[in-house]
Amino acid sequence: MIEITKENIDKLFAKLDSDTRKSSYFLNPDSDFTRELVEGLIANESRYGYQACPCRLAAGDRNEDIDIICPCDYRDADLDDFGACYCALYVSKDIAEGKTTAQPLPDRRPVKREERPQFREKKVGKGYSELSHPVWRCRVCGYLAARDEPPGVCPICKATKDRFDRFM
Amino acid sequence: MKYEHIGGINKGKVMLFALSTCVWCKRTKQLLNTLGVEYDYIFVDQLQSAEKQETMGELEKWNPRCSFPTLVINDDKCIVGFKEDEIRAVLG
Ligand code: SF4
Numbered sequence: 001m002i003e004i005t006k007e008n009i010d011k012l013f014a015k016l017d018s019d020t021r022k023s024s025y026f027l028n029p030d031s032d033f034t035r036e037l038v039e040g041l042i043a044n045e046s047r048y049g050y051q052a053c054p055c056r057l058a059a060g061d062r063n064e065d066i067d068i069i070c071p072c073d074y075r076d077a078d079l080d081d082f083g084a085c086y087c088a089l090y091v092s093k094d095i096a097e098g099k100t101t102a103q104p105l106p107d108r109r110p111v112k113r114e115e116r117p118q119f120r121e122k123k124v125g126k127g128y129s130e131l132s133h134p135v136w137r138c139r140v141c142g143y144l145a146a147r148d149e150p151p152g153v154c155p156i157c158k159a160t161k162d163r164f165d166r167f168m
Numbered sequence: 169m170k171y172e173h174i175g176g177i178n179k180g181k182v183m184l185f186a187l188s189t190c191v192w193c194k195r196t197k198q199l200l201n202t203l204g205v206e207y208d209y210i211f212v213d214q215l216q217s218a219e220k221q222e223t224m225g226e227l228e229k230w231n232p233r234c235s236f237p238t239l240v241i242n243d244d245k246c247i248v249g250f251k252e253d254e255i256r257a258v259l260g
Contacts, residue, residue, distance in 0.1 A: 040190065
């Protein structure tokens with residue numbers, strides 16, 4: 001079980017910092033704010049076994065919470081619409097460069113369980129029978145992979161294999 | 169239920185529903201501390217399941233989305249999220 005120590009916070013912070021640099025996402029430049037969120041992620045990993053969103057109440061069951069495992073399924077839409085994710089761990093380029101600051105925003109996670117991305121009815125695109133491989137879509141960032149199985153980890157947003165849906 | 173009490177200036181009944189890991193909740197608490205008002209808060213994520221359910225039921229009455237932070241003032245006004253200006257206007 002991971003412990004909430006300064007060393008573990010530093011380590012995860014450095015990892016997220018390096019991951020975001022490689023994938024053109026941006027962490028909140030207010031490093032105190034960001035470190036507090038990283039601490040929240042570690043606290044959740046320690047009690048639930050995965051990094052559930054620090055600003056939402058987790059159920060403690062991976063499949064129930066999979067849409068709010070960080071980065072959550074709602075991050076990219078919130079970045080598009082508000083320039084920050086719900087927690088403001090991830091922000092737009094403008095905010096990262098200090099042109100504006102992150103503001104609190106409404107939570108877009110559906111209240112109704114059956115409307116959440118992992119429980120919603122999935123439609124598979126037609127025409128797949130003509131393709132040489134099935135196509136998988138990452139629910140977090142939309143990355144598409146044409147291969148027999150989804151990748152173990154999304155190369156763009158680092159979401160795990162169980163967060164991919166069959167797309168075509 | 170174990171609400172934590174913080175002493176200060178009495179501006180009526182001030183209740184904060186929060187998560188221990190949420191930074192917007194922390195900022196709300198810090199603002200209440202800066203304003204020096206008397207309030208009670210509860211970290212819903214740290215409750216055992218029966219208590220958690222009961223508290224979520226209470227929270228749902230004020231904020232059907234059950235999001236955090238939710239601030240309830242005098243069993244009447246409800247402020248969802250860290251809305252600094254609104255909180256200052258009511259409690260400042
Ligand atoms: S991306 Fe932001 S809102 Fe989503 S889980 Fe992570 S910290 Fe929370």
